[in-house]
Amino acid sequence: MLPQTIKNSTTYYASIANNPELSLSLANAYKFFNKKKDECLKKHDTINAINHLRQLAIIQNELGDYLGCETNIVHALKLLNQLKETEITNESKVGLYNQIGRLNLILLKYETSLDYFKKGLKIAKHPRHINILQNNMALVYIKQLNFELAEKILAEIYEKSKTQVGAEQTTARALDNLGNVQAKLGRPVALDNLKKALKMRLEIKDNYGLYSSYSHLKEFYSDKKDVNKAVFYANQAYDVAKTVNSISYIEDALSNIISLSSDPNVLKYKQLKDSITNARQIADNKYALIKYDYLKKENEAKVDGTDYENH
Known part of the structure; x- marks a missing residue:
C-alpha cells in the first residue's frame, strides 16, 4: 500500500493519468482531479481549476470518453478567456489546442485536427511547444499518406531543435520520424537518419x-x-x-x-x-465518432429545448 499522503497528491494522480496501467487507476485519478477541480472553482482558483480540467480530459481521452474530453477542454478554454493573458495562460491555451487536436486525430477528423494544431502554433511562444505541435501535424499528414509534407515539417523541426538548448529528445524524435517517412519515400538518406537518431537516444538514455x-x-x-x-x-x-x-x-x-x-x-x-x-x-x-457526434447533437438539442431523437 502507498502512504496516504502520496495517494492524495496531485503528482501521484497526474502520473497515473499520463502513464495509465489499469482503468481502475484512471477511475481513481478521475475522482481525485474532479474533486480538486470543484474545490478550485469554489475558491476561484481558476488556473489550478484549468490544470485539473486538462488532467480530466487526458483521462477521458484514455478511457474513450471523447465527448467528455472535449467538454472539459472547452470548459478550460472558456475559463482561460476570462483571465488576463500571461505566460502561464498562454502555455495552457497552447496545451489545450494540442489536446483537442489530438482528440480529433483519434476521431479521424484530420482537417479539424490540423486546424487546432495551427491555432496552437499561432500563439505558441516556447520552441518546445512549437515542436510538439508541428510534430503532431506531421503525424496527421502521415495518416493522410502525405509523406512529402510530413517529411518537410519533420526536417524543419530537426534543424531548429539542433540549436535549442536541452532539446536532445526532440531532435532525436524528429530525426527518427523523419528517417521513417524518408524510408517510405525511398530516400537514400533514410537509414543514416534512423541510425543517427538511435545513437542520440542511446546517449541520452x-x-x-x-x-x-x-x-x-x-x-x-x-x-x-x-x-x-x-x-x-x-x-x-x-x-x-x-x-x-x-x-x-x-x-x-x-x-x-x-x-x-x-x-x-x-x-x-x-x-x-x-x-x-x-x-x-x-x-x-x-463508432466513437458516431457516438461523439450523436451525443454532441443531443446535448445541443437539450440546450435549445428540443427533442433530438424525434427530429
Whole structure:
C-alpha cells in the first residue's frame, strides 16, 4: 500500500493519468482531479481549476470518453478567456489546442485536427511547444499518406531543435520520424537518419525513444527483406519494452518478432490477427465518432429545448 499522503497528491494522480496501467487507476485519478477541480472553482482558483480540467480530459481521452474530453477542454478554454493573458495562460491555451487536436486525430477528423494544431502554433511562444505541435501535424499528414509534407515539417523541426538548448529528445524524435517517412519515400538518406537518431537516444538514455528507433529499424530492414537485421532490431525493441515494463510495448514487440517468422502458418496467423485487429480499430474509431457526434447533437438539442431523437 502507498502512504496516504502520496495517494492524495496531485503528482501521484497526474502520473497515473499520463502513464495509465489499469482503468481502475484512471477511475481513481478521475475522482481525485474532479474533486480538486470543484474545490478550485469554489475558491476561484481558476488556473489550478484549468490544470485539473486538462488532467480530466487526458483521462477521458484514455478511457474513450471523447465527448467528455472535449467538454472539459472547452470548459478550460472558456475559463482561460476570462483571465488576463500571461505566460502561464498562454502555455495552457497552447496545451489545450494540442489536446483537442489530438482528440480529433483519434476521431479521424484530420482537417479539424490540423486546424487546432495551427491555432496552437499561432500563439505558441516556447520552441518546445512549437515542436510538439508541428510534430503532431506531421503525424496527421502521415495518416493522410502525405509523406512529402510530413517529411518537410519533420526536417524543419530537426534543424531548429539542433540549436535549442536541452532539446536532445526532440531532435532525436524528429530525426527518427523523419528517417521513417524518408524510408517510405525511398530516400537514400533514410537509414543514416534512423541510425543517427538511435545513437542520440542511446546517449541520452531515452528508453521510450529507443523503442521507436528499434521498431523503425526493424521495419526498414523488413521492407528490404533483410531478415537477419530485422530480427536483431525486433529483439532489441523487445528488450527495451521489457525494461520500460509497458504492456502495450511488449505486445507490439512480440507481434513484430512473430511477423518475421519463416513458418507459413505463423505468418498466416499473424496476418489474420492483424487484419482482425485493424478492422476492430477502424470500427471502434468510427463508432466513437458516431457516438461523439450523436451525443454532441443531443446535448445541443437539450440546450435549445428540443427533442433530438424525434427530429
